[in-house]
Amino acid sequence: MMSKSKPNDRLIRLSLLMVALTAITVLAVITIFIFEQGLPVMAKYGLKNFLFGQDWYPSEKSFGLLPMIVGSLLVTFGALLIGVPLGLASAIFLTEFSSRRLSRLLKPLIELLAGIPSVVYGFLGLMFLVPFIRENLGGPGLSVLAASIILGIMILPTIISISIDSIRAVPDSYREGSIALGATKWQTVRMVVLPAARSGLVAGIILGMGRAIGETMAVIMVAGNAADLPASWLAPVRTLTSNIALEMAYASGEHRQALFATGVVLFVIIMILNFLANLAARKQPGR
């Protein structure tokens, strides 16, 4: 029955395979380009000096990325400190405790807000948060704290909507079983629902983490961007992403290569996170 169309079908299959390989090809090309541009300069000045050097003076060929690595990790950690409790609490509240009407209203609203461009978050941080920190807590205002808060808010919609989906995916029979045993709603959530939804929650948090560590423009606007190890939460900070974006416009030669090396470090951190997210998502119990 299919014999007449078979050669044609094979051709279509082959072309679709070619198309389907685009994503992995692009990934490979990105990896090759970033490493090709970044590795030589890393090799020349030593991996150790790149990763643990504290001085970033591109004009004097001093390419220490430690302040930026620490900066990226600090603001990401800060963002999680703010985004995760708020995000998880909201997700739990909207799925388990609130009325159906309220969650029907709020979930779409939160997901719509996920589309707001990151520059807008950065801008509002610059207009409201930075002056607030400067006047009430001291320091220049442009700080680790400001960047953490802005990123924490920025990843909220991501964490909330993924958490809601994974909590909703827990079968109702689990909850009914627990309630039938005399557990309260909160005991049910804590001991039955959350463990069952765990892998989805972790995947959502890691996704938010990836978004925070990869964010560039919003961070540049509120972090102050000094290439020094921050002395406190109120000191300015520069992240790996902002290091690239701030200097790319005018960098050339080894300086530009050092920015690609910054990209290499960022890339490796992101890949590790992706790997962990995959691992967490695959460990879904009962699947």
Place this chain on the structure above:
Amino acid sequence: MTRKFRLKPRVEQKVVQFFFYLLTSVAVLVLVFILVVILKNGLPQLSLEFLTKNPAHMGKEGGIFSTIVATIYLTFIALLVATPLGVGTAIYLTEYTFEGTVTRIIRFGAECLAGIPSIIFGLFGFILFVNKLKFGWSILSGGLTLAFMVLPTIIRTSEEAIKSVPAAYRLVCYSLGSTRWQTVTRVVLPSAAPGIVTGVILSIGRSIGETAAVIFTAGSALHLPSSIFSSARTMSVHFYILAREGISMSKAYGTAAVLVIAILLINIVAYYLMGKYISRSSSE
């Protein structure tokens, strides 16, 4: 087991519930605050003139017309490239092969690509399109970079849409003697269309809001672009430059309002389609 102080379960329940209620209110209020501030400060800046005049004096005067045009061009190119690639990938994954090493590699590629920060896409686009292929800072370079950035979204949403087409449709089609390709183009794709369109619309929203990947590939020239090879400044890049260099806060708010309204409208349309799609597929 050590005995420790514990609240009665019922009291604990009340306390926790109140606490969660509080945290949720904080989260929602912060997000709503952002929306309200942008609209409150931005809407008064909007006028027909603001939308139809080109920026003057670095953006201190005039409107944002050229940046709107640039945004549309860039987004159009991105989707023109990404949609066939993404839908093609989804068709291959769902209709033309079985789960195996190849599909695992393809999925792995798409997942990793989705996690790569936009600044890395910017570096990649800069090296490949601007330098190696000599497109320069241009709408073409920026559009292609964005295309690869939104590709994973389109693949994922299309795959889900195609998977949710009932198997019975395909069986009926095959039993009538259709080829695989006929089944895909005449039965599967039309049924999956709303889902696929949703993915495309979400990608439009993401392209419009992107800054880091665009600024190093499309540049930031303020004039009205004359071809796909001219450098151009999108609304997001314009907004970023206005705000960061402190050129004009009122124009920045105006631009932000246009951006946010455009993206919200786009997401609402996507949501509406998704809702329709879900209610339709569940009623069948």
